[in-house]
Amino acid sequence: MLKLYEEHEEEMEDMLVTVIQLITRLFRKETTDSPAGTSPLTNMSMKIGEFMYRYMAREPVSWRDELRLGDLFIEAFYNCGYVNIDYPARRDSCHTVKAADKWARLAQIPESSLKVALTATLFDKPADILHPIQNGKQVLKDGGDIDVTSPFIKSLNKLQQTGWRLNERVFNALIDVEGFTSTKKDKNEARDLKRLSKLVEWKFIKTKANAIVERDKEFYQLMSADYRGRVYYDEPFLNFQGSDLVRGLMQFAEPKLLREEDTFWLAVHTASSYNQSYSIDEIPDWCAADYRSYLEDEGLESISVDKMTLNDRVEWTQQNIEWIIELGSTVTFIDKAEKRVAFLATCIEWYDYSQTEGDYFSCLPIPIDGSNNGWQHLGAISKDPETGELVGLVPVDIQKDFYVQTAKELINQTSDERLMTILKDMPMKHIRKGISKRGSMTRAYSAGAGKIAENMYFDCKTEDYHEEYGIDQTDCNKFARLLIQAINTVCPGPLQTMTYFQNLAAFEIGKFGIDPKLLKRRKELNRLSEPTDEELEELNDIVQTLEEQGEDLIYGNGKKEIKWTTPSGFDVVYQNWRMNNYRCRGTISGYRQVNHVVQIAGDKPDVRGFMCGISPNFIHSMDASHMALVIDDWDGAFGAVHDSFSTHACDVDDLLALTKQKFVEMYDVDNFYDYIENQLITDKTELDVEQPQLGSLQIQEIYDSDYFFA
Numbered sequence: 001m002l003k004l005y006e007e008h009e010e011e012m013e014d015m016l017v018t019v020i021q022l023i024t025r026l027f028r029k030e031t032t033d034s035p036a037g038t039s040p041l042t043n044m045s046m047k048i049g050e051f052m053y054r055y056m057a058r059e060p061v062s063w064r065d066e067l068r069l070g071d072l073f074i075e076a077f078y079n080c081g082y083v084n085i086d087y088p089a090r091r092d093s094c095h096t097v098k099a100a101d102k103w104a105r106l107a108q109i110p111e112s113s114l115k116v117a118l119t120a121t122l123f124d125k126p127a128d129i130l131h132p133i134q135n136g137k138q139v140l141k142d143g144g145d146i147d148v149t150s151p152f153i154k155s156l157n158k159l160q161q162t163g164w165r166l167n168e169r170v171f172n173a174l175i176d177v178e179g180f181t182s183t184k185k186d187k188n189e190a191r192d193l194k195r196l197s198k199l200v201e202w203k204f205i206k207t208k209a210n211a212i213v214e215r216d217k218e219f220y221q222l223m224s225a226d227y228r229g230r231v232y233y234d235e236p237f238l239n240f241q242g243s244d245l246v247r248g249l250m251q252f253a254e255p256k257l258l259r260e261e262d263t264f265w266l267a268v269h270t271a272s273s274y275n276q277s278y279s280i281d282e283i284p285d286w287c288a289a290d291y292r293s294y295l296e297d298e299g300l301e302s303i304s305v306d307k308m309t310l311n312d313r314v315e316w317t318q319q320n321i322e323w324i325i326e327l328g329s330t331v332t333f334i335d336k337a338e339k340r341v342a343f344l345a346t347c348i349e350w351y352d353y354s355q356t357e358g359d360y361f362s363c364l365p366i367p368i369d370g371s372n373n374g375w376q377h378l379g380a381i382s383k384d385p386e387t388g389e390l391v392g393l394v395p396v397d398i399q400k401d402f403y404v405q406t407a408k409e410l411i412n413q414t415s416d417e418r419l420m421t422i423l424k425d426m427p428m429k430h431i432r433k434g435i436s437k438r439g440s441m442t443r444a445y446s447a448g449a450g451k452i453a454e455n456m457y458f459d460c461k462t463e464d465y466h467e468e469y470g471i472d473q474t475d476c477n478k479f480a481r482l483l484i485q486a487i488n489t490v491c492p493g494p495l496q497t498m499t500y501f502q503n504l505a506a507f508e509i510g511k512f513g514i515d516p517k518l519l520k521r522r523k524e525l526n527r528l529s530e531p532t533d534e535e536l537e538e539l540n541d542i543v544q545t546l547e548e549q550g551e552d553l554i555y556g557n558g559k560k561e562i563k564w565t566t567p568s569g570f571d572v573v574y575q576n577w578r579m580n581n582y583r584c585r586g587t588i589s590g591y592r593q594v595n596h597v598v599q600i601a602g603d604k605p606d607v608r609g610f611m612c613g614i615s616p617n618f619i620h621s622m623d624a625s626h627m628a629l630v631i632d633d634w635d636g637a638f639g640a641v642h643d644s645f646s647t648h649a650c651d652v653d654d655l656l657a658l659t660k661q662k663f664v665e666m667y668d669v670d671n672f673y674d675y676i677e678n679q680l681i682t683d684k685t686e687l688d689v690e691q692p693q694l695g696s697l698q699i700q701e702i703y704d705s706d707y708f709f710a
Helices: 012-028 041-055 063-079 101-107 111-117 151-160 168-180 189-215 260-274 291-298 310-319 321-330 340-355 373-382 385-390 402-413 417-425 428-443 449-462 473-490 492-509 516-527 533-549 607-632 649-667 672-680 699-704
Strands: 038-040 083-086 096-099 164-166 223-225 231-233 250-252 277-279 302-304 366-369 511-513 552-555 562-565 571-574 577-588 592-605 644-647
Touching: 012 038, 012 041, 012 063, 012 101, 012 111, 012 189, 038 041, 041 063, 041 096, 041 592, 063 083, 063 577, 063 592, 096 189, 101 189, 111 189, 151 223, 151 231, 151 607, 164 168, 164 189, 168 189, 168 340, 231 607, 260 310, 260 340, 260 366, 260 649, 291 302, 310 321, 321 340, 366 649, 373 385, 373 492, 373 607, 373 649, 373 672, 385 473, 385 492, 402 428, 402 473, 417 473, 428 449, 428 473, 449 473, 473 492, 492 562, 492 607, 492 672, 516 533, 562 607, 562 672, 571 607, 592 607, 607 649, 607 672, 644 649, 649 699
Parallel strands: none
Antiparallel strands: 038 096, 083 096, 164 250, 223 231, 277 302, 366 644, 511 552, 562 571, 577 592
């Protein structure tokens, strides 16, 4: 297949560079099934094969051909010692590709391939999007039409036309310490694979950043969206949605005046980036809020600065300003900082500001982050006041910690003696981090008990809690069920809303079967000992009818997909097909034969899949729509990270006001459930799904909340 592509020899280097980036992205995805630094062999081979056939612009080929081509590339990496392949001897296991230590060398991209490596970074401002394809890539990854007047497309244009530069002082400091990546192996395999993954990530960032710095020009990055309207930067690794390594490196190309009053938000960002923790007996005298009482009520032993009030975060920066300016002057990283790169960038900013006698112009992006975005949308839909208080929809003196609230309720729900012993040994911050946090976060997107339990045990192993507290997978299975009960108690409105979404999906997709009246009559006729000619004729007609009709729609609308249009004008087409398993034998030369099991979508919708996926997909589409509506009405620079919006310090107050306004405009209606039904259900004539009872939350209260986005 490669030889049929005439340019394959001269372009092989570029092919390899792009495949290496693809594999590294797969290594970065951390799941319970595939920790960082690993990926299932079959999935990796399919992804490589799909990409390569698109690269060669070939007509669609069978999944077997894609798989075999992917195996060929992995075979090369395996035999050269860049990856290992493992097959754990346990039930339902699969061959897994693991990055070897040598993998990091592949991030040293040859200069001749830097252009293909920076696939979506441009040095000239991109034109407005007019077609689904730009720069050879599809804007909408799953197809769809382009409405150039929609807020969604206009927001994409603004994001793509935002100019960026790299902070060279931060970058040079990173080079000196090699991006904080250790070459020393960790005895904890999960952490060691994560270390290796981060090392490779840094190598890619370094190579790409060098190429950009050498040009000494502002640059732009192309965007695309998934089927829900959720936007992503197309450039792998070096983009504003990346880790602290990248976000701390990037700054807006356009400088803006930083007045004294604007330093409030720079101070908040500085304090949150360092994020010092204080025990209950070490709370500083300069704190204005009563954190001791707060910690005692929450059962916590310490508080981090990012959980303090905004004014106290500013005060933390003022208390440490001389030290911060000195760090900026010497360009020194601090290991204790939670976000070391972002913190150094703020230190440099404070130093430059202190050295300027006249007006100072800043390029530093200042983020405001949503408080548990998924729960915010569910709380607004259901108007649930309990949820609203936990996630910043209503004003509170001290920001609530959603994960602590669910952890406390989990403790209340626990009666199992073994589980109680574990919880008594764990401080609340460990319960929050290992038991409560990820499950509480993903439950908003309909994660079930099984997946929550897997994630929970994985998190415990990563932190060594499984050894410290003797936690095993069985314990996590029990904790997961208790956590769901705790979340249901803490957030009753969103729970009912998620169930409502599931019932709507079941109705729209519908249920197919045989007419029960015909089945009943056939049974009656078959039981007759001496049927008449008429009855025999009737029986014959029924049998023939059943054979011809097969399965009839007996409930709902019988659709194969669910469609809706978001408030930003994005048309969502949600599909979920029953998957068929197909087996295919492959060979990795030098390793062994492998049996691939590939899931291929069939032609029938998966009702259960729709019911599980409708709530998270709808909420993701609303979240994406909210950001698009904000950007569409925004005149300044904007850095987009789904639930985090960034702009210049002088514009943060205006961005906060607009962020609140657009959210209120979306949800300040008498009954948002009517909107949902009108969007999801094509024919409501026989709709029998009962709407949940609305709560008493007043969406307008967001205007007075300091912690909706902060």
